[in-house]
Amino acid sequence: MKNTARLFLCALALSASFCSRTRNTPRNTPRNTPSNTSRNTSNTPYKSNKEPQRVISLVPSLTEITYALGVEDRLVGVTTYCDYPPEVKEKKKVGDFLSPDPERLRLLKPDLILLATPTQAQLAQDLKAAGFRVAVFNDPRNLAGVFAQIQSLADTLGTSDRGKELVDSLKLELQGIEKGKELSTYIEISEEPLISVGGGSYLTDAFEHIGLVNIFSDLSQGYPVIDPEEVVVRSPEIILLLYPNADRRNVQKRIGWSRIPAISRNAVFDSLPVDELMRPGPRLIRGLQITDSIVRHAF
Amino acid sequence: MTRNTPRNTPRNTPRNTPSRNTPSRNTRNTPTNTKSGFVVKELCFSYAKKTLFERLTVSIERGEFCSVVGPNGAGKSTFVKLLARLLEPSAGEIIFRDRPLSFYRRKELAQRIAYVPQESYFALDFTVIETVLQGRHPYLKPLERYHSSDYEMARSALDRLQISKLAEKGINNISSGERQLAVIARSIVQEPSVILLDEPLNHLDLFHQQQVLTMLLELNREGVGVVLVAHDLNQAALVSQRMLVFSEGKLVEDGRPEALLRADIVQRHWGVKPLEGRHPESGKPQIFLPIS
Amino acid sequence: MRSNLGWIVLVVLLAGLSLLALAFGPAGLTLDSQILASRAPRLLLTIFAGGILALVGAALQGLLQNPLVDPYIIGSSSGAGVGVALSLLLGWTSVIGRPLFAFAGAAGALFLVYTLARMRGRMSRLSLILAGVAVSFVGSSLVMVLMVLSREQLAQIIYFLMGSTKVVFTPTKLWVFAGSAVVSLGAAGWLLSRWRSLDILSTNIEAAESLGVDTQKLTTEVFVLSALLVGVVVAFAGAISFIGLVVPHIVRFIFGPRHLKVLPASFLAGAVLLVASDLCLRGFAMATGVDLPLSVVTTLFGVPVFLYIMRRRLA
Numbered sequence: 001m002k003n004t005a006r007l008f009l010c011a012l013a014l015s016a017s018f019c020s021r022t023r024n025t026p027r028n029t030p031r032n033t034p035s036n037t038s039r040n041t042s043n044t045p046y047k048s049n050k051e052p053q054r055v056i057s058l059v060p061s062l063t064e065i066t067y068a069l070g071v072e073d074r075l076v077g078v079t080t081y082c083d084y085p086p087e088v089k090e091k092k093k094v095g096d097f098l099s100p101d102p103e104r105l106r107l108l109k110p111d112l113i114l115l116a117t118p119t120q121a122q123l124a125q126d127l128k129a130a131g132f133r134v135a136v137f138n139d140p141r142n143l144a145g146v147f148a149q150i151q152s153l154a155d156t157l158g159t160s161d162r163g164k165e166l167v168d169s170l171k172l173e174l175q176g177i178e179k180g181k182e183l184s185t186y187i188e189i190s191e192e193p194l195i196s197v198g199g200g201s202y203l204t205d206a207f208e209h210i211g212l213v214n215i216f217s218d219l220s221q222g223y224p225v226i227d228p229e230e231v232v233v234r235s236p237e238i239i240l241l242l243y244p245n246a247d248r249r250n251v252q253k254r255i256g257w258s259r260i261p262a263i264s265r266n267a268v269f270d271s272l273p274v275d276e277l278m279r280p281g282p283r284l285i286r287g288l289q290i291t292d293s294i295v296r297h298a299f
Numbered sequence: 300m301t302r303n304t305p306r307n308t309p310r311n312t313p314r315n316t317p318s319r320n321t322p323s324r325n326t327r328n329t330p331t332n333t334k335s336g337f338v339v340k341e342l343c344f345s346y347a348k349k350t351l352f353e354r355l356t357v358s359i360e361r362g363e364f365c366s367v368v369g370p371n372g373a374g375k376s377t378f379v380k381l382l383a384r385l386l387e388p389s390a391g392e393i394i395f396r397d398r399p400l401s402f403y404r405r406k407e408l409a410q411r412i413a414y415v416p417q418e419s420y421f422a423l424d425f426t427v428i429e430t431v432l433q434g435r436h437p438y439l440k441p442l443e444r445y446h447s448s449d450y451e452m453a454r455s456a457l458d459r460l461q462i463s464k465l466a467e468k469g470i471n472n473i474s475s476g477e478r479q480l481a482v483i484a485r486s487i488v489q490e491p492s493v494i495l496l497d498e499p500l501n502h503l504d505l506f507h508q509q510q511v512l513t514m515l516l517e518l519n520r521e522g523v524g525v526v527l528v529a530h531d532l533n534q535a536a537l538v539s540q541r542m543l544v545f546s547e548g549k550l551v552e553d554g555r556p557e558a559l560l561r562a563d564i565v566q567r568h569w570g571v572k573p574l575e576g577r578h579p580e581s582g583k584p585q586i587f588l589p590i591s
Numbered sequence: 592m593r594s595n596l597g598w599i600v601l602v603v604l605l606a607g608l609s610l611l612a613l614a615f616g617p618a619g620l621t622l623d624s625q626i627l628a629s630r631a632p633r634l635l636l637t638i639f640a641g642g643i644l645a646l647v648g649a650a651l652q653g654l655l656q657n658p659l660v661d662p663y664i665i666g667s668s669s670g671a672g673v674g675v676a677l678s679l680l681l682g683w684t685s686v687i688g689r690p691l692f693a694f695a696g697a698a699g700a701l702f703l704v705y706t707l708a709r710m711r712g713r714m715s716r717l718s719l720i721l722a723g724v725a726v727s728f729v730g731s732s733l734v735m736v737l738m739v740l741s742r743e744q745l746a747q748i749i750y751f752l753m754g755s756t757k758v759v760f761t762p763t764k765l766w767v768f769a770g771s772a773v774v775s776l777g778a779a780g781w782l783l784s785r786w787r788s789l790d791i792l793s794t795n796i797e798a799a800e801s802l803g804v805d806t807q808k809l810t811t812e813v814f815v816l817s818a819l820l821v822g823v824v825v826a827f828a829g830a831i832s833f834i835g836l837v838v839p840h841i842v843r844f845i846f847g848p849r850h851l852k853v854l855p856a857s858f859l860a861g862a863v864l865l866v867a868s869d870l871c872l873r874g875f876a877m878a879t880g881v882d883l884p885l886s887v888v889t890t891l892f893g894v895p896v897f898l899y900i901m902r903r904r905l906a
Binding site for chain 3: 380383385405406408409410412413414415416419420421422423424425429430433434436437439441442444482485489
């Protein structure tokens with residue numbers, strides 16, 4: 001008896017220590033891994049005779065696009081993470097984007113649920129199996145993908161024309177940004193540990209459009225954890241801090257970084273439009289514009 | 300390196316002997332001074348809401364070889380644990396060598412009283428000699444390492460118990476009898492003035508039983524007190540000078556084994572009427588179970 | 592003798608691997624003072640984290656008489672996780688802020704476990720384990736709640752808690768770390784001084800008490816010191832898994848069970864293992880561009896060795 005009790009406790013202790021540490025790989029936005037074999041076909045247009053009237057969006061960027069398309073009245077449910085535009089807080093919340101409350105979903109009687117892969121691939125399958133109609137959109141990996149997603153959602157919602165209008169105006173806005181000299185850029189989205197932006201993220205392509213070349217564009221991951229020494233080796237000319245409470249003074253004091261051009265020339269930027277940039281939605285272009293003016297102003 | 304072994308504390312005036320008023324007790328000369336042994340005064344102990352000892356009073360002289368016997372559940376183990384300060388009484392007190400037991404610091408007490416449990420388990424695989432060395436702990440400061448004199452004492456203890464050849468063996472790789480001998484060796488190197496043993500012979504074969512009993516007698520002759528909880532009345536009678544019989548938490552008999560190993564007394568407390576006999580060599584009384 | 596050789600091997604390995612860690616990196620083989628200045632603190636942190644985790648693991652395994660115990664069982668890593676998550680949520684992520692929060696979280700968890708364990712009177716080893724497990728679970732749940740509340744910082748918290756030695760230092764942070772390390776080494780020394788009592792604790796409690804070991808006081812000491820040490824490590828390097836669990840077994844296998852040797856040898860061996868893992872990680876990242884979590888490597892290293900030892904013991 002004594003021995004079985006001990007064995008049980010050992011097993012409990014061991015599993016406890018594992019549970020507290022091995023978490024599922026983060027499935028939150030923004031993060032995407034390339035080469036995902038999702039069986040949901042990408043950008044599935046909603047095949048039906050009529051346009052969906054009761055839509056639940058489980059993706060904050062898609063929620064924003066819906067508002068931008070002017071069809072927000074069809075939106076009956078959003079996630080707790082959907083926070084833009086401010087009017088969205090009047091919409092019913094169904095939970096977070098990883099595990100929405102199935103009961104609330106049912107109560108809202110949606111005829112379409114919007115999801116993103118690969119983050120929500122499993123959730124999409126589960127919802128399909130539960131009898132909901134879903135439309136799945138691939139996380140965009142570049143600017144073209146962002147525009148394509150806007151159009152695709154517009155098509156799904158039956159507002160293709162307005163979609164094209166929106167995309168065109170955004171493209172125009174993008175062209176309006178004066179592309180200055182090319183600058184090698186280190187983009188930091190976390191301080192501890194150091195997380196940067198890789199080639200797999202749309203941000204790399206987006207920044208390139210305004211002349212800021214990501215030093216980690218060779219990495220295929222979206223948001224890799226990086227070795228601080230790599231930043232030293234790759235010697236960026238500017239550093240962008242894309243997280244709340246960023247303080248450029250901390251970055252400038254980092255040991256071993258003093259000879260990085262961005263540091264020695266004081267080109268570290270911490271007051272950037274993080275919200276706009278971190279969503280692959282309609283505000284992205286505006287975010288790029290603001291970033292561009294901040295950076296070029298300093299140069 | 301000098302070791303402080305303050306063993307001769309200045310003696311106070313001897314205390315009064317406690318009164319003994321248990322019935323049918325065989326008389327012996329009640330000592331008027333306890334000579335720095337145990338004095339148990341009105342000891343009360345209860346656990347799990349059951350009272351075991353109620354105002355127990357008894358004295359054990361320094362250097363006495365005392366056996367503690369009685370039927371199951373009588374409280375023998377508990378009594379000895381209380382003497383070793385492994386348990387706290389709920390009322391009353393125990394005086395050891397003219398000082399209350401609770402006044403001793405831990406290591407100080409460990410230099411005077413050694414305790415051998417019924418069965419020992421060892422979670423880590425120390426060698427026998429390492430295990431025996433641990434008996435020197437009460438004499439060492441935290442960062443101090445074992446001295447060569449400690450090693451010598453450990454080795455000589457192993458010699459006395461004739462288990463020197465096991466010195467480098469893992470403590471869990473030897474028989475339970477040999478393990479018990481190692482534990483006794485450990486208590487020897489504590490240089491105690493009294494050793495308390497809780498049914499140490501239970502899982503030993505005859506050879507080791509004899510070794511242990513012989514060893515205890517030897518130690519007693521050298522002046523070390525022994526309090527031995529025993530199951531086997533005959534063995535207890537052979538080695539001890541005094542026998543305490545407990546039954547259901549009461550001290551019902553207290554006297555010399557010769558006087559207590561009588562059929563009527565045994566029947567009264569154990570419920571079995573034995574046949575009386577004598578040990579062929581020493582002539583000491585023994586009892587035999589009547590089974591046919 | 593086996594153990595003498597063991598000490599030499601450990602010291603040589605540590606020295607050699609440390610040199611490698613200083614010389615080797617994305618910037619290549621270089622004596623550039625700037626680069627060395629950034630690699631050195633990282634190396635120190637790695638040695639410190641690996642050594643302390645293994646030392647605490649050994650001490651706790653000795654105290655709790657349980658070979659499956661790791662330093663996180665006392666709940667301090669979950670507590671530190673709560674602290675870190677809180678600091679991110681509140682925005683107090685300054686150089687001193689985060690380690691302070693992590694440490695405060697660990698101390699808070701320690702207090703909780705201690706109180707829980709003593710609720711039924713005497714604190715036994717069993718009650719400590721149970722209380723530690725309970726607090727760990729509560730802590731993990733709390734961290735998840737805080738993660739949901741903090742939204743964008745989700746990834747940060749998760750990555751931080753997984754454990755990493757790829758830490759970048761500012762001078763202030765370095766000072767804070769150095770100070771914590773010195774105090775921690777003092778605490779570690781205190782643990783080490785209890786070697787004989789820990790040895791004796793491996794037998795019946797009654798026997799240990801009768802030999803003069805104050806088991807309650809010892810339990811409290813080891814427990815408090817361990818929790819604080821783990822708190823410091825998690826504050827700077829996150830929760831690196833497996834080192835605290837596996838290294839003491841390897842060390843006991845080579846050096847025998849005496850804590851006088853096991854504790855310092857565990858420190859050395861833990862440092863060696865973590866520096867080696869860090870080097871592997873770096874090499875792998877340089878070769879493939881993919882970053883692996885540190886715990887993956889330590890587990891990969893540790894498990895086969897662990898299994899081998901278990902087989903040898905049970906044979």
